[in-house]
Amino acid sequence: MSDAVVPQKAESAAPAAASAVGWLERLLQSDLLYSFRRSRLTMLAAAVTLLFFLAAIFAPLIAVQNPFDPAQLQLMNSRIAPLWTADGQSPFLLGTDEQGRDMLSAILYGLRISLIVGLLGVAFSGALGILLGLVAGYVGGAVDSLIMRIADVQLTFPAILIALLVNGIAKSVFSNRLDAVSMLGVLVLAIGLSFWVQYARTVRGSVLVEKNKDYVAAAQLIGLPAPVIMLRHVLPNTMGPIMVIATINLALAIITEATLSFLGSGMPDTMPSLGTLIRIGNNYLFAGEWWIVAFPGIALAALILSINLLGDWLRDALNPKLR
Incomplete structure (x- = not known):
């Protein structure tokens, strides 16, 4: 046997x-x-993006302290200048903030929070937008009109305004009972509800083209149910534009999270993202502690630029007219 x-x-x-x-x-x-x-520029952008992701994943191994653990922070180490300056102290390479957090460690852990919020926000908005776009394009009729009118209304408002609205509603409902992890979930929900429209409109347009082709008629003829036809046959033919939108929206989601945190509606000071670190450092900019805001700002700008360059390349590479 x-x-x-x-x-x-x-x-x-x-x-x-x-x-x-x-x-x-x-x-x-x-x-x-x-x-x-x-494209050497695209390869450089990919290398920088990969470096940021690896730094976020291996933050506990690289950082000299856990900035989220109050037991590891000492107020005696607050506002220490970067190591290469006259007032610098080891092991604080990029200096410390007002709570005695090592700035490099705070950036690594803050980068992790920003990327988690951005990736989960893009995943949620993509899943919601793709589902609504498939239903609107395949079913048509009143369902299509209802979904598209909702999308048109949302397009009249800036994404940051939608995110602020969702964030404000969540805070008013749960009052001050939101901890750091719950706040992260609220940010993902707010960002996801802000960016689903692009996916829905793009997928709907592709479905309207694809559903009139012979392979869809053949699938209907053999009796396949509509969800199977949409997910197994129609959706794969719309993945090119979806990939481009997801890449660009990842940068937009990270910016939105940083904006919300900078405005005080995002991650708390006890678990800061890059936006929270910039908000904290902005309070000490004119006091001479420039490093508290400069290094998180540089990290955020480099991350957004590299992701946007990848998105631009992907858009051109998947465009059949440019091949």
Whole structure:
């Protein structure tokens, strides 16, 4: 019996390995990778973005302290200048803030919060927008009109205003009972509800084109249900524009979170994101402690710029008119 089972496992593993090899070969020979290797600016932006993600993931290993742990903070170390200045002290490479937090450690942990909020916000807005866009384009009629009118109304308001509205409603409902983790969830909800419209309108337009093609008619003819047709057959043909929107919206989501935190409606001082660090440092800018606001601001600007450059490249690379 054992001799009969082993060949079956080997036979089942062989097609999977061949499929993985074939997928890798197609990737290496694709126009997307060729376009990526031709642009040095895009490769630099990708390297910087990857560096930021790795720094956020391995923050506990790189940071000299946990800035979220009050037991590791000492007020005697507050407002120490960067290490290369005359008043600098080891091991505070980028200096400290008013609570004695090492700025490099605070930036690494704050970067982690900003990226988590941005990624979860993009995932939520993308899932909501794609679902509504599929339903609006495939079903049509009154459902399509209702979803698109809601989208049109939301487009008249800036995204930051929608985020502030959702954030304010959550705070008024839960009063002061929101801890740092709950506040992170509120930010994800606010950002997600601010950016779903772009996905919905883009997916709806693609679905209106795709649903009249022969493969959709064939799927309907063999009796496949509408959700299966939308998700398995129509959605894969709309992934190009969705990828571009998601990349650009990641930068917008991080900026929105930083703006909310800078305005005092985001992450608290006990678990600061990059926006919170900038807000805290802004209070000490004219007192001479420039490093408290400068380094988080530089980190945020570099992150946003690198992601935007990747989004611009992806938009051009997936545009068939530019190939």
